[in-house]
Amino acid sequence: MNKFTQFLPILQWGRTYSRAALFNDTVAAVIVTIMLIPQSLAYALLAGLPPEAGIYASIAPIVLYAIFGTSRALAVGPVAVVSLLTASSIAQIADQGTAGYAVAALTLAFLSGVFLVLLGVLRLGFLANFLSHPVIAGFITASGILIGTSQLKHILGVNAQGHTLPEMLMSIFSQLDQINGITVALGTFATAFLFWARGNLKPLMQRLRAGPLVPDLVAKGGPVFAVLATTLAVWAWDLADRGVSIVGDVPQSLPPFTVPGLSTELVGALLMPAILISVIGFVESVSVAQTLAAKKRQRIDPDQELIGLGAANLGAAFSGGFPVTGGFSRSMVNFDAGAETPAAGIFTAMGLAIAAIALTPLVYFLPKATLAATIIVAVLSLVDLSILKKTWIYSRADFVAVATTIFLTLGAGVEVGVASGVAISVVLHLYKTSKPHVAEVGLVPGTQHFRNINRHDVETVSSLVTLRVDESLYFVNARFLEDLIQNRVTEGCAIRDVVLMFSAVNEVDYSALESLEAINARLIDMGVGLHLSEVKGPVMDRLGRSHFLEKMNGDVFLSQFDAWNRLIEAR
Amino acid sequence: MNKFTQFLPILQWGRTYSRAALFNDTVAAVIVTIMLIPQSLAYALLAGLPPEAGIYASIAPIVLYAIFGTSRALAVGPVAVVSLLTASSIAQIADQGTAGYAVAALTLAFLSGVFLVLLGVLRLGFLANFLSHPVIAGFITASGILIGTSQLKHILGVNAQGHTLPEMLMSIFSQLDQINGITVALGTFATAFLFWARGNLKPLMQRLRAGPLVPDLVAKGGPVFAVLATTLAVWAWDLADRGVSIVGDVPQSLPPFTVPGLSTELVGALLMPAILISVIGFVESVSVAQTLAAKKRQRIDPDQELIGLGAANLGAAFSGGFPVTGGFSRSMVNFDAGAETPAAGIFTAMGLAIAAIALTPLVYFLPKATLAATIIVAVLSLVDLSILKKTWIYSRADFVAVATTIFLTLGAGVEVGVASGVAISVVLHLYKTSKPHVAEVGLVPGTQHFRNINRHDVETVSSLVTLRVDESLYFVNARFLEDLIQNRVTEGCAIRDVVLMFSAVNEVDYSALESLEAINARLIDMGVGLHLSEVKGPVMDRLGRSHFLEKMNGDVFLSQFDAWNRLIEAR
Known part of the structure; x- marks a missing residue:
């Protein structure tokens, strides 16, 4: 493997691309595209951005990762935790809905991209190891709880705010009198349907003896059904006039060319958040990539992964997106659907580009409550409090690190939570070695x-x-x-x-x-x-x-x- | 050893106190007192406080340490590095010479005292180990250079300011036209005499066949001769009217009862500096105490030392002093002069109390340049750049830690320097273990x-x-x-x-x-x-x-x- 193909992994797999791989990749791309349309809109909502930003953030980044990344099945785009971090970082400097907010999102993606590429070129991927497994597990769990809670406002139809669990809950309680009954009905239906669909749709289809691909397609399309049903309901009964928040106008366009803001002030304010987003995103992405690679006895190169993810974020910054990384659920779907090479990602990007041009008018009446339901069902799988019990049994030091990370992430926000988790892991390690056996x-x-x-x-x-x-x-x-x-x-x-x-x-x-x-x-x-x-x-x-x-x-x-x-x- | 005598070491040595020990302790006390009078005035000057504060800071703290401390020969009081840290901490919140400045010094001593006692009671002395030997060596060397440079202004008779080496040098260069020739002459004489006295006075006295104690007394009294000579010169020739800065009025009084300021704002501003001063002071003091204890096969208890030093600082806070710790030079003099028990410290405190009441009028005409000369000669022994070479040969990681500590202490101030040193030591250690052999x-x-x-x-x-x-x-x-x-x-x-x-x-x-x-x-x-x-x-x-x-x-x-x-x- 020479230097050139090492930095451009596409030259390796692209050279031997076969007809069978083409078929498998295309099938995976169709399934992933169907799943990604509502998910992208939802994560844009979570990040506080207009819905189309979610689609844009899934197109250029996927293609760039396919060129520079080393994982065969990783699917790159907006993910829950990174979207949450994006929202909480930008909230400190701009209001949602303003032009400044969108520009700040581009800047955040740009800074993350530069930082990741820099780490990759300097081969500093080992720095991500400073995040211990328990700290990551605690952080992901707490983030899942925060994200789920943050979406309650859309289900209830209220205007709650806040970036910590107490703030969010207080804000929701103070507005309980403003709850919109129809929104709650739509949101509850969507949430319940998605929960049911996740466990039961695929077995049901299999019992109906559908062909080999249909059950998968239908199961991954669960969110699409929820989107269609609730959109039709809003349209048919004019529910938007009765207080249901809808997505509204989404431009019909390919991703635009955008330029991140690079004023000293903006860069200064977003540098630390960008570093945090990069590291968290990288750790999440690399562990997904390694899990999938191990299943097929393939290898990934963490330093080259940094370059792949960095390129993806730079792509997002210049095409109207926001920070992205390799996502667990989308990658699992891609892998399960049989994706063999990163070409599946390129085909997915094409599918999303078609959706961005042709399908956006269809989501005008889509209620935000449905998107919130999609997010809630997705993030609940992130919440795993069993790590508390496991570490309690195995090692009190690890337990303290997890418990602190969870507690501070919920109570004081994501930045404080993860920074404290890292600091505590390090101090506890030094403490243990300070009085050696x-x-x-x-x-x-x-x-x-x-x-x-x-x-x-x-x-x-x-x-x-x-x-x-x-x-x-x-x-x-x-x-x-x-x-x-x-x-x-x-x-x-x-x-x-x-x-x-x-x-x-x-x-x-x-x-x-x-x-x-x-x-x-x-x-x-x-x-x-x-x-x-x-x-x-x-x-x-x-x-x-x-x-x-x-x-x-x-x-x-x-x-x-x-x-x-x-x-x-x-x- | 029961719990009670463990917390009050005086009960152990006090019970068996002998006539021989009384004689040895008294002799040591006389020698140390003579040495401490000019030194205390000088360190008060360095800390930015009126000269009497230096004497006061040497009385109550010595007695309290004698009661609670475990080292037999440690002499507690103002020391160069801690005085420098005091000046740089308070400079951010009050101007020298104001009442607020003196109150801030008391608060700093109070907070240090509370923090040290707390660490001691919780037996957290191991935390001081986070300062590696190379970081301490680098910090002490850089502090010596900073302190020496800060005193140049008194030798030159200019009004220079700044807390980093570049600031100080720039400030001095900008005022080179205002140099006072007579001050320079006095300062140069004092510095040269003290350098000569340090190496040559004791051998000279021995050659003159003075008794067994006289050479020691005379040698330690070198600074006293310089003080007397320059004071007489100023008095005889009215040099104060010709631009020579003098000490001026010093109240004739025992240490006053003072109360540290405890407003939220003041405590908030001084908490981190107080922690830094405590840790640095503790590390310096404990290593001196351990060195002296090892020479006599005695042991010291680091956690009890924290309580002893904490009590000393609380004493300083309530008697017009400022932060103190166990000093290297005064402890060495005490040990060499034959001090056997902490009673030597109590006798020294008595000597200084007499000086505070009776001798303070005599220092009215003492030029500040002489005190600056005392400090310069004392701190030059702290400067030891050979640590750079030693660590370079042994381990590059340690070298990087030393070099960074020295560079940042000189260039960005003492707080930044020592904090960076600790952070770099920790990160380098983790880095080394991240790719194990x-x-x-x-x-x-x-x-x-x-x-x-x-x-x-x-x-x-x-x-x-x-x-x-x-x-x-x-x-x-x-x-x-x-x-x-x-x-x-x-x-x-x-x-x-x-x-x-x-x-x-x-x-x-x-x-x-x-x-x-x-x-x-x-x-x-x-x-x-x-x-x-x-x-x-x-x-x-x-x-x-x-x-x-x-x-x-x-x-x-x-x-x-x-x-x-x-x-x-x-x-």
């Missing part, structure tokens, strides 16, 4: 193996103390080791040698080196030898760059068994 | 010991891959391991078993557990066994709380040698 070990009889004297039945010798330090030595725990050895050595007067077993020490940083020097100096004063055993190659190389090994009052042994034999013989 | 190991012939196949001559078997993971598995590196194993296993078709040797794995967090589950699922699909060996007790306990071990496609072996024998036999 240190085992005093002895020889397992009949072997050359050494284990903890408190857990195993082992041989020991009173003149020789062997401490196995179960952590890398670095600034956070350097002083701990000093105190520990001082305490252990002053406690037993027969001690003539201390061996530090370094089998679990993967690093000795400069702070720890200074601590080892201090320990050595003190042991010299006390007439006790200091030895190391099982020091790993990289650690040995590093220690060799200092004067510690020359000054050390003892030897370095290849294995702990060597140390044991030689130090006992010597006495 | 993983060694493929084989059996060292004739032993039961396994080492890296690339570094040692070892036996291997093609159906068995053993990977020794040299890092704890946690969120930052969980995905790395997944990719690594996937790559290694797809590369060799004869592989039938993978053993993960966990001798260096000290933790498996929830993210890593999910990664292990993903690895296991993939290996099951490929018909490859997954085994663990040398899993440590705490890690095994934790894994036992999940379902991973039940689902694992293989066994857990006590030693790698067991795994080797059993898996080879099985084939």
Whole structure:
């Protein structure tokens, strides 16, 4: 694989594109297109943008990802969490419905795109690992709850606001007297139908012995039926005149060419949100892509994924969209429908382009309550509070990270929630390593193996103390080791040698080196030898760059068994 | 040791106080008092406060530390770095010389005191370990340069300002035309004399065959001679009328009872600076105390030290002082002069109280240039740029942390410098653990010991891959391991078993557990066994709380040698 095809994965799969793949990709594209039309409108609504922005955000980004991305089945476009983040970022600087709001959305997509491409080119994809699995799980769950709640206002026909759960609930409660009964009826019908359709439509079709593709098509088309039924109801009974909010005029057009705003002020205000959106979007997208790739023994390249998603966001910024990423549900549908290559994405984009030109007048009477129902049913699958129980059983530190992330995301907003989650994960990790587990070990009889004297039945010798330090030595725990050895050595007067077993020490940083020097100096004063055993190659190389090994009052042994034999013989 | 004497160390040493200790402590107190008079005035000047504040800050705090602290020789009071931090924190909210400035200094001491006591009671002293040795070394060096530069204005007799090195230098350059020649002459004389005295006074006295104590007394009194000489010069020749800044009126009084300001606004503005001052002061103090304790095989208790320093700062807050901590130079002098118990501190406080009542009129004509000279000579010993070279040789990551700390402290101020140093140390540590060293190991012939196949001559078997993971598995590196194993296993078709040797794995967090589950699922699909060996007790306990071990496609072996024998036999 040369440099060129590495940066343009399309050159790999495009060269061997077959007729069978063409058929499979086309079928997948039809199914995905049908599913995406209402979903795109709905996510635009969630992001606070006009409905057509959702369609536009699904066209250019899909094509660009198909060219630059490495996943065969990932479907890129607006997704729930990123749309929520978009709305909450822009709310601080512009009002919904204004031109400034739409421009800010373009800027956000542009900044995300630039940031992602930059990370990809610099091969800094590992930074996304700072988000631990529990923090991501907690964040996605809390976001699902926030998104679901934010859509209640459309179902109820009220004008609620707010970006945290308490704000939203308070705002809805204060307007309960303004509820529109017809909107509630439409919204409830749509929600109930979609819930039913999700579980029952496909089996029903299969029982009706429809062909092999029809059940899938019909099942993914559930939202389309809800859209058609409620639109017809609004049109037939003039419900818009009776207070039901409708989508209204949507321009009939291909995605327009747009230019993101790049004033210093706007960029300054949106830079941090853009970084957050990029990282969250990337993490979500990469885990979907890896899950799908593993199913077919394919591989994805995370750094190239950054470039693919970055290109998709730049595409959104210049074609009237807003921030996008690889979505879980749309990718699963694409994969299940048999998509073999990113060409399926290109065909989907074509389908959506046709919809943008030809079908937009049909959604004039579509009630916003139906779109809200689509979102609610979609995001409820994101909510999984079982992560709280799982982490509680496994590790309290992980539990604290999840619980804080969920609590702060709901109570103080998405930015605060995810930032606190990351900070807490890091601090808890450092805390755990600050008081490392240190085992005093002895020889397992009949072997050359050494284990903890408190857990195993082992041989020991009173003149020789062997401490196995179960952590890398670095600034956070350097002083701990000093105190520990001082305490252990002053406690037993027969001690003539201390061996530090370094089998679990993967690093000795400069702070720890200074601590080892201090320990050595003190042991010299006390007439006790200091030895190391099982020091790993990289650690040995590093220690060799200092004067510690020359000054050390003892030897370095290849294995702990060597140390044991030689130090006992010597006495 | 019961709970009561643990919190009141004075009850331990006080009970056995001997006549010999009384004599030694008194001698030490006299020497330290002589040294502290000019030093206290000078550090008050550095903190932007009236000179008497420096004396007051050395009386109550010393006594309180003697009661609550655990170090026998630590001398508490104003120190250079903390005084600098005090000045730069208060500068943002009040002008020097105003009543608000003095009240802010009291508040800063109060908040530091409360924070330190709180950390001590909650036994959170380990938090100070987040400051790595290189970051501290870099910060102290940069602070020394900043402090020295800040005093140049007093030597030159100009009115320079600024809290970063470029600001200070620009400000001084812009006023070079206003230099006062007489001030420069006095300042230069004082600086030169103090430099000479530091190295030459004690040997000179010894050559003159003075008694055993006299050389010490005279040497520590160097600053007193400089003070006397320059004060007399100003008085005799009326230099104050010719533009030389003098100390002026200092009230003749014991420390007054003062109350720190506790308005929400003031506390809000000073909380973060107070935390920073506390942590920096604590780290400096504890390392001095540990160094001195180690010399006499004594121990200090870091958590009790927090309480001692907290009490000292609360004392400063209610007696007209400003933030204090254990100082290196005054503690060394105290220790070298033979102080045996904290009673030496109490006697020093008495000496300073007498000075505050009786001697303050004598410093009316003392030129500020002399105090500046005292500070410059004192802080130059803090400047040690060799840490840059040492860390460069040993570890680039530590070098980056030091260099950034020095650069940002000089260029952007003390708060930014130290905060960046901590942040960079943490991020670099996480980065290092994000791509851990993983060694493929084989059996060292004739032993039961396994080492890296690339570094040692070892036996291997093609159906068995053993990977020794040299890092704890946690969120930052969980995905790395997944990719690594996937790559290694797809590369060799004869592989039938993978053993993960966990001798260096000290933790498996929830993210890593999910990664292990993903690895296991993939290996099951490929018909490859997954085994663990040398899993440590705490890690095994934790894994036992999940379902991973039940689902694992293989066994857990006590030693790698067991795994080797059993898996080879099985084939």
